[in-house]
Amino acid sequence: MIAAIFNHDEARKIAEDWIGAWNNRELDRIISHYADDVEFSSPTVMTRWVEPSGVLLGKAKLREHFRRGLELFGANARFQLLDVLTGVSGYTLYYRREDGATVAETVLVDGDGKAQRVNVHYARIK
Incomplete structure (x- = not known):
């Protein structure tokens, strides 16, 4: 497998x-960034789904997760982009949420540039 540094x-x-x-609040546009077989890991998966692994598999499940988030x-x-970091085969988004929490989402992409593995980290979890 040949890896490359993601273009900033x-x-x-x-x-x-x-x-x-x-x-x-454009759910279709949000979900368009993800691969069909996305693996999404976040503390919000634990709270919204009572899923002890903190992981959701697949775009359909992730869409429902985001729909619940928009509803909640x-x-x-409101998100404010603070920075974007790039690495091998992916990037990290660093942003602030409406409640003041800062979030880092590390994204590894597939061959089409869609998010295939996402790990979400919060500076402060409510």
Whole structure:
């Protein structure tokens, strides 16, 4: 397998579109960034799904997770992009949520540039 450092300009473009989709509450646009076989790990999986592993598998399950998130936070959901970091075969989004919590999402992409593995980390969990 040949790996490559993810292009920073491309990562920033993806990040800005993803943040914009959340801020505009566009679920289809949000989910378009993910591969069908995405593996998504987040503390919010544990709280919204009572899933002890903290992991959701597949785009359909992730879509429902995000739908619940949009429903839970309503019109108050607002993300502010702070930075984008790039690495081998992926990137990390660093942003602030509406409640002040800072979040880092590390994304590894598939051959089509879609998020295939996502690990979400919070500086402060409520």
